[in-house]
Amino acid sequence: xxxxxxxxxxxxxxxxxxxxxxxxxxxxxxxxxxxxxxxxxxxxxxxxxxxxxxxxxxxxxxxxxxxxxxxxxxxxxxxxxxxxxxxxxxxxxxxxxxxxxxxxxxxxxxxxxxxxxxxxxxxxxxxxxxxxxxxxxxxxxxxxxxxxxxxxxxxxxxxxxxxxxxxxxxxxxxxxxxxxxxxxxxxxxxxxxxxxxxxxxxxxxxxxxxxxxxxxxxxxxxxxxxxxxxxxxxxxxxxxxxxxxxxxxxxxxxxxxxxxxxxxxxxxxxxxx
Numbered sequence: 001x002x003x004x005x006x007x008x009x010x011x012x013x014x015x016x017x018x019x020x021x022x023x024x025x026x027x028x029x030x031x032x033x034x035x036x037x038x039x040x041x042x043x044x045x046x047x048x049x050x051x052x053x054x055x056x057x058x059x060x061x062x063x064x065x066x067x068x069x070x071x072x073x074x075x076x077x078x079x080x081x082x083x084x085x086x087x088x089x090x091x092x093x094x095x096x097x098x099x100x101x102x103x104x105x106x107x108x109x110x111x112x113x114x115x116x117x118x119x120x121x122x123x124x125x126x127x128x129x130x131x132x133x134x135x136x137x138x139x140x141x142x143x144x145x146x147x148x149x150x151x152x153x154x155x156x157x158x159x160x161x162x163x164x165x166x167x168x169x170x171x172x173x174x175x176x177x178x179x180x181x182x183x184x185x186x187x188x189x190x191x192x193x194x195x196x197x198x199x200x201x202x203x204x205x206x207x208x209x210x211x212x213x214x215x216x217x218x219x220x221x222x223x224x225x226x227x228x229x230x231x232x233x234x235x236x237x238x239x240x241x242x243x244x245x246x247x248x249x250x251x252x253x254x255x256x257x258x259x260x261x262x263x264x265x266x267x268x269x270x271x272x273x
Contacts, residue, residue, distance in 0.1 A: 008089055010138035013115040014123040017091075017224075018136060020063045024056045024111045025129035028096050031055060032105075049099060053077055056095035060113065064091050076220045090116045094220035096129070098196030107131055112198040114223035124224030126198045135202040135228050143205050143231035150232040153210040158259040161210035164192050164200040168216040176272025177215065183267050197249075201225025204251055205232035211252035211260055215270055222249050239270050 031052040040049050057077045064073060072090035074080045091113065096102050098109035107130035114124035120139070127134045135150070137143040143150040155161050163184070167177050185191055192209060194200050197217055203209045205228045212229075226244060230236045235257045238248040248270040252260045264270070 008115075008117065010115070010122040010141065013089065014125065014136060014138050016064070016067055017113045017115060017123055017125045018134070020060055021111045021113045021125045021127045022134075023063065024060050024095060024113075025127045025132075027059055028052050028056050028102070028109070028111065028129040032102065049077065050096070050103065052102070053096045053099060056111065057093060060091075060093050060095060060111075074219060076218065086118060088117070092116055092121070092220050092223040094198060097126075097198040097221060098194075101195045106195070108194050108196045108199055110196055110198050112220060112224045114227060116223065121223050121227045124227040126202050126224050126228065128199060135205065135225075137224075137228040137231040139227065139231070141231070143228045145202075145206060150206045150228070152205060152229070152233045152253045153207040154255070155210045155253065156255040158188060158256055158263065160189050161256055161260070162190050162192060163188050163260075164194065164204060164209040164212040166193055166195065166197055166200065166214040166217075170273055172273040173216060177269075180264075180267045180269045184263065187263060197221040198225040201229045201251065204234060205229040211250075211256055213248065213250045213260070213264055213269060215248050215272075216246060217249045218246065226251070239265055 054077050057075045061073050064071060074090060075093045077095065094112040096109055097112050102109040109130055110126050110128045112126045114121045122139045125136045135145045167174050181191060197214060198221060200209065200212050201222060202225055204212045222244060226236045229251045234251045235254055236244055236251045238244050238250060250264065
């Protein structure tokens with residue numbers, strides 16, 4: 001693990017992130033009934049955004065600027081206002097991860113907020129706005145939920161592993177992901193699709209999923225959850241030596257990583273549209 005870069009202390013950034021995320025989660029939950037009456041679409045007809053997504057992100061940005069006005073912010077709904085100065089902080093926010101769940105009243109939607117310094121995430125929080133469950137991590141300080149330090153699954157056999165994943169919104173990508181799913185399902189214990197990547201990563205961090213993979217995730221989907229999973233002992237990466245990114249986010253315990261990586265490569269999981 002590399003040294004913590006000079007600049008803001010990750011623990012101090014996490015304190016800000018937790019406070020802001022809790023307030024944002026409360027707003028998301030409070031707004032739900034009115035917000036789902038104002039629903040628009042983004043990349044496809046199934047990729048939805050509600051009034052609450054926009055309102056919550058604005059709230060997060062305003063709260064961050066009130067305490068750290070010179071920081072940059074990368075948000076799902078309003079884009080990037082990044083600070084380019086070395087050592088500067090950039091916050092990465094998903095105001096409501098799992099908007100379709102939010103729309104349908106399913107209790108898997110979350111606020112995800114991470115602090116990044118020089119391209120490396122150093123603090124992050126994911127809060128399930130429906131249940132109040134909250135996961136946190138600082139780089140080098142471990143991953144935590146409800147006062148308990150997290151450690152990932154100890155499963156060693158891929159055929160006995162419960163794997164999390166997700167699907168994109170583009171029908172062509174979904175078709176390819178469906179082919180991967182169909183070939184994988186007979187070679188693992190089972191597969192789960194919760195509909196909120198940040199929560200999937202946190203569930204993997206505490207061993208309620210053995211591993212996770214998905215193509216097409218954006219930084220706000222995995223910035224905080226990826227740090228939490230890494231600090232819980234998981235390998236967080238892409239395929240074939242690439243870092244985690246839009247082509248693939250793969251996280252697995254060290255004992256499962258090689259076998260799952262080989263299977264995903266064999267199935268061309270990062271291929272297709």
